[in-house]
Amino acid sequence: MSNRARWVMPMGNTRSSAFTAPHPIYLASGDGAHVTDVDGNRYLDFQNNFTALIHGHGHSSVSEALCRQVPIGLSFANPTKTEIDLAELLCGRVSHFEHLRFTNTGSEAVMMAIKAARALTGRTLIAKCEGAYHGCYDPIEVNVSAPPIDWEDDRRATLQHDGLPTTVRDQTIPIAFNDIEKTERALSAYGSEISAIVVDPLPSRAGLICVSPDYLAFLRRWTSAHAALLISDEVLSFRLAYAGALGDGPIRPDITAFGKIIGGGLPIGAVAGSADVMRVFAPSSDRPHVAHSGTFTANPMSMVAGHAAMSAMTENEFTRLNELGADARSALRGALQSVGVTGAVTGAGSLFRIFLGVAEVSGYADVFRAGSASALGALVRAMQDRGVMISQVGLGAVSTPMRPDDINRLAAVFEEALRTVSVSGRLAPDTTP
Ligand SMILES: Cc1ncc(COP(=O)(O)O)c(C=O)c1O
Structure with a gap:
């Protein structure tokens, strides 16, 4: 797929933000909280088209x-x-x-x-x-x-x-x-x-x-x-x-x-x-x-x-969704702690963002200092390999078809991916007291 794409589009796609080396994953379909790629692999989708899809895919x-x-x-x-x-x-x-x-x-x-x-x-x-x-x-x-x-x-x-x-x-x-x-x-x-x-x-x-x-x-x-x-x-x-x-x-x-x-x-x-x-x-x-x-x-x-x-998106639905978002942020923080890797999770409402290499993010200088793109990229790929998609910059959005089980899966896959990537020596151990 990516070879065909490269013949007709620079880097094989039309969105700078969608590119990942060596090539992006080409998707074929989406249903509810999931997407399926052209090779038939299914993923729990926290990208939701860079947060635009509040209802995930195929909302009736x-x-x-x-x-x-x-x-x-x-x-x-x-x-x-x-x-x-x-x-x-x-x-x-x-x-x-x-x-x-x-x-x-x-x-x-x-x-x-x-x-x-x-x-x-x-x-x-x-x-x-x-x-x-x-x-x-x-x-x-x-x-x-x-x-x-x-x-x-x-x-x-x-x-x-x-x-x-x-x-x-x-x-x-x-x-x-x-x-x-x-x-x-x-x-x-x-x-x-x-x-x-x-x-x-x-x-x-x-x-x-x-x-x-x-x-x-x-x-x-x-x-x-x-x-x-x-x-x-x-x-x-x-x-x-x-x-x-x-x-x-x-x-x-x-x-x-x-x-x-x-x-x-x-x-x-x-x-x-x-x-x-x-x-x-x-x-x-x-x-x-x-x-x-x-x-x-x-x-x-x-x-x-x-x-x-x-x-x-009624007021109640915003409340439910935002509670899932809060659960996601706290579960991700818990995973960082249990693996013992320096990192931070920010966000509000139904949104979260993961940072590696800094224990706290309070402004742009911290974002810039945060762990190298290669560590985050490796983490995102390791999560993808386990069937969960977040964006390349660690941004994720909860969608209305998601349920608490999906948040548990996000946290479990994140923790597993952190362990894999930290074993490879790309993540700083947590040294905060
Ligand atoms: C805060 C903000 N402003 C503007 C834009 C641009 O919107 P669009 O991609 O629809 O042009 C984005 C896109 O991510 C955004 O996050």
């Missing part, structure tokens, strides 16, 4: 909604009732969502949120947290996996990839996640030149650690004082609760970019906020206007799948 009401929609229309140039249905459901859950607009991906949602902030403020600069990933849009692709910033010295942005214009370095100000003092210092030089601060309430690549209430309150105060916008990127963290990551809290972002679970497994993204802010997307002769289109935006397939998936 999502499948039925899609089957009903297929014969009556896949996509149209005109709007349909399906997008009103999903927009109503989402605005009905989050009190600060008055108006909403769909996009095709989370990256596009973040892009539209930044464009909105720039249009509304007439400014170019944005600030984003070191280590946070916000998708593929030039100004936000800085300091995702670069070496930690020396906050006393050069705080300029580091471009994440080749292909980005060097001007991006002058457009984006990196700030220190959950560190008010360093962030205030980094922002102080720019004051009223900043259009928006983008914050992910649970940034996966920065450690899958929750934003602290004090930090969030500081960002809200700072943006309000400087007439800048606060953008909450909940593409991943909308999974945390019925009303998303910040929906039930006291801090209201100006714009929320979200996606993943709201598409029921199909491509989607969305931006939402107050009617006043969101009016920037409505053509107007006397106000700033951001053009936003897209051939497949709000296509009925994504809309009906999303509506079915989100309807099934």
